[in-house]
Amino acid sequence: MTTRFALVDCSSFYASCERVFRPELEGKPVVVLSNNDGCIIARSNEAKNLGIKMGAPYFQLRDFMEKQGVAVFSSNYELYGDMSRRVTNVLLQFTPNLEVYSIDESFMDFSHLKEEDVISHSKQLRERVLQWTGIPVSVGVGPTKTLAKVANRLAKKKAADEGVMVLTNTSDIEAALEQTEVRDVWGIGRQHAARLQAIGVGNARQFRDLPADWVKKNMAVTGLRTVLELRGSSCINLEADEVPAKKNICTSRSFGQPISTLSEIEEALSTHTVRCSTKLRRQESYAGAITVFLLTNRFAKDASSDYYSSKSARLPAASNSETQLLRYANALLKQMFRKGERYVKVGVVLSELVPAEQVQLDIFSVENTEKQDKLMMTLDNLRQRFGHAAVKYAVQGEEKNSKWAMKHEHLSQCYTTRFEQLLRAR
């Protein structure tokens, strides 16, 4: 059976989300900053055309952007997460065979469509997502996931009002691969790209035509798979909808400004630990070990010691109890903390995860574990209903106005997830 995949990609997704609720920014340059307003992580086309680079530090471009009238936003993942869910729900109406690849990209199985219907179907999908959610998307279709990616890149380059590229016949695919640099092929890392370049393989067509043996020898099976996909035989299927449980869970944030006092770091670490253990319980796992890491300012001239330090502890029995994890996290922090150091980031990693049904109970504290389970379930329910700040530990302190709270001076409203921040109209 011939396969056909579509890759649907939201154009400048974060910037587009902001624009849905600020229609006056249509056609204007928009950028979104990383956590702590550090650097630029999303740009509208207008911002790209001003020469604003991905990853550029915000403070370097602040004046320039102000002069150019660029709208600047702190990242509002609560909003982007909800808008992403909406886009996915619209896509699911076209086929249930869908893989959410990232917050702004989904692969869809289009194998069931008749060849002559693919373009109209893709255009309809694009129109519907835009009409229903306000988010513009581009659609690339090809016989394999890798070719759908290639098609999508080209769709984006086409006139803004089309945004659809379908690769079916051999000559179209040939032309598309000629226009695609090998480093832009899905699955080709930077090192392999440089190596291929060195032997004169510049575009995707040249890469596709390399002998399979050479590719397998030099780029392993994953490289070979990419070549086969470019030749049109599908090797990478849609992933099952369920995200595999993570092997490690990490929560960390940079501080709004450098911190030298233990109690403030404890507040930040405790807040991260609570969030991290919430994630742990959401994927129905228990943690066997905990690691705390602490970073000092790498750029400070007087950096006297290591920039990165970390300490781990194994728990007596796998646990998902945040009260227990908090005790360990803060004990580890105390062992690492040094006076006089200026710290910029703290984080916690939960590892040696075991699925809930495989947990070896600590036979001396079964009763205690049951009590803890009930408590944690209650906390999770409360937080789900009333927000993450609803139930806190004293050691978490007050995030607002603290030094460790993230800086997000250009945060938009959570228009779709909080009653007090809804859109307003006269």
Next chain:
Amino acid sequence: MKENKTMRETIYWTVYNNDSGGPTQQLLLFSSSVRAGFPSPATDYASDPVDLNTYFTRNPAATFLVRVEGDSMINAHIDNDDLVVVDKSLRAVSGNIVLAFVAGEFTIKRFVLKPDGAYLEPENPKYESIKVSSPEMGQVWGVVVGVVRKFDKDHKHDNTFRIS
């Protein structure tokens, strides 16, 4: 969230493999709240309670809530501080109440097509209608499909936990 195990009973039938003697498979026989006494006669008729979300929103992916400011739509029973339910998937037809973006502001008005152009009309004689002569002047963002009002004003914005 995993279901609360203590609230439910699950009964399994364990199948033994005769060769090894060990259990090989568990079959789910029954899963329900188990009580002593008669089983509830309603079990076969179980259904979810009515849900206001489904009443107001036909299309959740395209539905947005918007807070009303002012009384320009009072005669259409849309009051200050009400929530309106906006469906972005619908294309406005003349006579619909819409959420529009005009002159840099969101506004809720009745959308009326007349021979000389499109109008956004208030439902309050104190206000004037707005003529939209070009797409640059304004656009319809979505169609208002319902209004939600709570009488208890104090709790209108409330989504935090209160202990009284």
